[in-house]
Amino acid sequence: MDTTDDDLASTRTALNPMLDATAAILPWISQTPTARFPPELNKRWQSAWAEFADTWRQHGSNDPARFRRSAMLIMSIALESADADCLGLAESLASTADHLEHKTPGNRLQAALHALCDVMLDTSDKHLPQGLEHPHLNERLRHFRDRLETALRPSGKPGxxxxxxxxxxxxxxxxxxxxxxxxxxxxxxxxxxxxxxxxxxxxxxxxxxxxxxxxxxxxxxxxxxxxxxxxxxxxxxxxxxxxxxxxxxxxxxxxxxx
Structure with a gap:
């Protein structure tokens, strides 16, 4: 069966609304999400976490002064960010630094810190923005804040x-x-x-x-x-x-x- 010019014209007419709608949303699809934080601040945030992870992995609880310096660096950037979840985790790290000056970390605290370092340095998904711009950052910060606070609570064990x-x-x-x-x-x-x-x-x-x-x-x-x-x-x-x-x-x- 031959296709006539009238058939083609009617097909185009039927498709026009869909094509117009597609054209309208294409700019939104290709548009890069607006950054929440200054790029320079995000760069320092990622560098601070790299330093923190190196401190914990290389020295553990054997150098509490160095751990505190790394934690305070994260705290200073969190203050600049004015983000509540960044500040919440930074405060938990400061409490952890206090703890390490007087006590050996228990298994739960060690596991939480190791996992925190792994997650904050994870760049496996190259399609997602990293650091402060990661779409799941705040969820992760809240998770590890709660996990650290739980690990730091006094043991309920007798004595x-x-x-x-x-x-x-x-x-x-x-x-x-x-x-x-x-x-x-x-x-x-x-x-x-x-x-x-x-x-x-x-x-x-x-x-x-x-x-x-x-x-x-x-x-x-x-x-x-x-x-x-x-x-x-x-x-x-x-x-x-x-x-x-x-x-x-x-x-x-x-x-x-x-």
Missing amino acids: ERSDVLDRLFVEDAEERLAHMRESLETLPIDIYGIAEECEALIQHAEQIEMWGIYHLGRTVHHLALQLYDASEADLDRAADAIGAQLDLLQQALHAIEY
Whole structure:
């Protein structure tokens, strides 16, 4: 079927509104978003974060004075930006600097700082503006402000235990638990070995007020004491009960955060 001039004309007429609308929005699509901050300020912001990341990665908490200088540089630029989220994160970094002058950073604080450095230096998406102009900057700043504040809060652990102390306790307890399982698998059950390891675990748990572990350990120890003079048949029947209590101990140890 041949296309006539009238057909072409009617097609053009039908398409004209769509073509006009497309032409109208093309300038908006190609237009570069208006910068929120002066380019020079954005450049200094990115340089400050590069310096901060280098300070943390190279020196960690071993040079709190250098950490503070890097944090204060970010604070000064945040003040110039007059952006509430920039200031909020800068204040959290200042609090972190105070913390590092007196205490060793816990695992959560270290993880937060490492992640912060990675995100603030991320330039993987070349199509997005970087630094202060990044479209997700404020969301990221709020996230890390909250994360740092959470990591800096005093521990809710009894006696203000340190993360290091908790880790050492868990490592020791897991080793003793492994020995108890080995004693449980011998024929006949080495009930004395279980009682001895469990008694040591109970004492350590009491010293650092790990009361959940303490009471679970007491249950295992009580079972063991009842079986001191038991026959082999009774010991075999008790093996499942002891094993179940050891499983509960294992779960409780895995739940300890440090």
